[in-house]
Amino acid sequence: MARVHNFSAGPAALPEAVLRQAQSEMLEWNGIGASIVEISHRSAEFIEVAARAEADLRTLLSIPDDYAVLFQAGGATTAQALLALNFANPGQTVDYVVSGHWGKTAIKQVKDYVNVNVAATSEASHFTDIPARDTWQLSADAAYVHITANETIHGVEFRDTPDVGSVPLFADFSSSIASEPVDVSKYGVIYAGAQKNLGPVGVAVVIIRRDLLERSGQPRADIFDYRSHSARDSMLNTPPTWNWYLAGLMFRWMLDEGGVTEFAKRSAQKSGLVYGAIDGSGGFYRNEVVPGARSRMNIPFFLPDDTLTARFLTESKAAGLLALKGHKAVGGLRASLYNALPVSGAQALVDFMHDFQQRNG
Incomplete structure (x- = not known):
């Protein structure tokens, strides 16, 4: 398994x-x-x-x-x-x-x-x-x-x-x-x-x-x-x-694992990785939240069109990245980075985002 x-x-x-x-x-x-x-x-x-x-x-x-x-x-x-x-x-x-x-x-x-x-x-x-x-x-x-x-x-x-x-x-x-x-x-x-x-x-x-x-x-x-x-x-x-x-x-x-102080460090690292990929994509990915109010736990992000979004969801699931579909109220994509998700999970998502952009940007 x-x-x-x-x-x-x-x-x-x-x-x-x-x-x-x-x-x-x-x-x-x-x-x-x-x-x-x-x-x-x-x-x-x-x-x-x-x-x-x-x-x-x-x-x-x-x-x-x-x-x-x-x-x-x-x-x-x-x-x-x-x-x-x-x-x-x-x-x-x-x-x-x-x-x-x-x-x-x-x-x-x-x-x-x-x-x-x-x-x-x-x-x-x-x-x-x-x-x-x-x-x-x-x-x-x-x-x-x-x-x-x-x-x-x-x-x-x-x-x-x-x-x-x-x-x-x-x-x-x-x-x-x-x-x-x-x-x-x-x-x-x-x-x-x-x-x-x-x-x-x-x-x-x-x-x-x-x-x-x-x-x-x-x-x-x-x-x-x-x-x-x-x-x-x-x-x-x-x-x-x-x-x-x-x-x-x-x-x-x-x-x-080290308590809330340790998880604060991990949360900062995980969210920093994902926001970094979004902000460094030249607009291919976008997050619409004002930077000072951005969540460390839930990161909604969007691609240029619905076709790319559907492709991203299909390919990310095949790559072992589960449940990245955004909520129906806002659409797009969403990555939830709760305590149980390791830093390696955020890194795997970021690696996939970079690869997806290179192939579709």
Whole structure:
């Protein structure tokens, strides 16, 4: 079997070492005579797995003790809806800064519960930049300010944590979490679907400053109440145990590789290679994002016409470069450079790009 270089935007690549460990433990985990996916989430064995995963994630991201860590089913989109239900009163204003598709999606999940103020948006420029901080029209009494740290589709990324004053800053970190050091204490809530940098699809991580859990929020079923999930260590109901276990293996792998400082170096190297190939192509390849807002994780790029794009996709797949098709919202091509993709994968893509240009430019 030959594994390819996987540039999928999500579900995304997992490290081979993690997959092989999961494979070896699939039939029997830790000598108990059963698979991890078969045992109770309330068993001592699984509780140990869950506790280690949380401890490793806290170490990996330097999460302070005054933050709760939840492992949740439903993904980031469910988390988006629960933000308003848990942390804003009915009809209260919330501020959203929109820098791409997922920022707009986040608003859709809360608009029926709260008064949404779009404090800033870069839609007029087709989401090729981050709205400048001095243009944000923030509300004085907002329950929170929401940003999307990295826009997977449009390829724009906040390179610094914006200052929003005393109002809690909430952020969707789905596609950039654990790719560089982040000061968690600057955020009220950080949430992320695991299926890009943290593990498999089917589980999301929600990091909440504990004092925010004291907010009454809105009438909601207990299953939608983050206070209840925190009190039960994310086991209010049966959690996605296999996905949680795999995420734990991923956290341990990232720590063993050197942690977020090491992955920041790799991310800079990988994205530098690909942007260098684009910028050095004389216009054959183009990326439309303002350089200061370019994502290190997701790089959309375009060829001169659709015929070349189709040819690039066919030939790159044959060359062992998987999932380079751009999102349907923008078209073109896209390379996702998450933590599990090695630097050699980015180099292989760049080598192919150079060769393709020589043959078709």
